[in-house]
Amino acid sequence: MHEIAELADDCTIFRNGRNVASYKAGTKSDRDVVELMIGREYSHVFPPKKPHRKNAGAAAIDVQKLNWTNKLKDISFTVHPGEVLGLGGLDGQGQRELLLALFGVLRGTSGEILINGRPARVRSPRAAKSARTGMALIPEDRKTEGLMLPMSVRDNLSMSALGQLSRFGIIDRQAETSAIDEIIALLAIRTAGTDVPVAALSGGNQQKVVIAKWLMTSPQIILLNDPTRGIDVGTKQEMYRLLRKLADEGAAIIFYSTDYDELIGCCDRVAVFYDGMIRTTLEGQSITERALIASALNISSDQERVPA
Numbered sequence: 001m002h003e004i005a006e007l008a009d010d011c012t013i014f015r016n017g018r019n020v021a022s023y024k025a026g027t028k029s030d031r032d033v034v035e036l037m038i039g040r041e042y043s044h045v046f047p048p049k050k051p052h053r054k055n056a057g058a059a060a061i062d063v064q065k066l067n068w069t070n071k072l073k074d075i076s077f078t079v080h081p082g083e084v085l086g087l088g089g090l091d092g093q094g095q096r097e098l099l100l101a102l103f104g105v106l107r108g109t110s111g112e113i114l115i116n117g118r119p120a121r122v123r124s125p126r127a128a129k130s131a132r133t134g135m136a137l138i139p140e141d142r143k144t145e146g147l148m149l150p151m152s153v154r155d156n157l158s159m160s161a162l163g164q165l166s167r168f169g170i171i172d173r174q175a176e177t178s179a180i181d182e183i184i185a186l187l188a189i190r191t192a193g194t195d196v197p198v199a200a201l202s203g204g205n206q207q208k209v210v211i212a213k214w215l216m217t218s219p220q221i222i223l224l225n226d227p228t229r230g231i232d233v234g235t236k237q238e239m240y241r242l243l244r245k246l247a248d249e250g251a252a253i254i255f256y257s258t259d260y261d262e263l264i265g266c267c268d269r270v271a272v273f274y275d276g277m278i279r280t281t282l283e284g285q286s287i288t289e290r291a292l293i294a295s296a297l298n299i300s301s302d303q304e305r306v307p308a
Contacts, residue, residue: 001030015039038234045237046265047244050082057081058117060252061221063102066111071097073276075111079252081220084243086267086287087256089296093273095256096140099223102254103137104128115221129160129217136160136219138211138227142203146210149199153191154180156198156209161216183212188238204235211242222246224255228262240266260292274298 004011005025013021013036021036028036034045059078066075071094079085087095101109104122113120115133122128128135139145147156157180158165165176180194187208191201198209207227214222224243228236243266247253257263263270269283272295280295282288 013037034233047241062114064112066101068097068101068106068109071276072101075278077271079254081250081252082247084247084253084255084267086263086270088263088270088292089273091258094276095273096225099137099225099256102223103135134220136214136217137223138214138225140225142206142210147198147206150197152195153198153209154194157213160213179216183216187212204231207231220251222251222253226256226258260289272296
């Protein structure tokens, strides 16, 4: 939106494959543009955050001095149940590597990870998504990392939860159908049926399937790698509401986004990365665009810093 306002002379808005409006740049407000894009009255993009409460109990995840090659350097932070920790900074400063390291994808990491106050050895994605650890990773690229495009919506949704849906290696089809119907309704996934290839869905609904398949594992720690990139405004709003709902229900969420507005609107705290390190952690009213940009560029800011 910022780039369009700066660069465009004439603008055209498409929705569902149709030209719904054309106008001279600067003649419509952002609110008007968003309403045309989503086809309904604009409401506040981000759901309200609950007042931040310091949690005296054990953190859902406690990371201490995590290192990996020269990409991650002494990374330490905690996330409590019900909290959304954002990962900010310029793209490529170690945020993606952190999520992969936490999920057991990277080899040769050092440091300590505690889950609910107990040391955890997360050496593989299988260990990460186990009931003991309860972790889920929503990858950046849904087409190559999150979905098996030729396979059905049903198969994609149940893939991560087969352990919970089967007994002695045999899938309980009734339980599978019930769980799939429930998650489709929860995320309002628009599909002609569960047997159609997931490639036939729109980009936004494909992304919902990626998230839904992991929610079927009932994770307590959710890692999100820029999950709204390349999806429409309406679906983004649904994602923001879901993110807050999951946090309110007790999930601990680590949310990497390249969109500063998302970090400001969705997160309780934001750890800003620079050169593989957490340069500063912003909290509450100190999460502003100015503070995020200053920290991302490793320049001074008058914003107050808080411990990670």
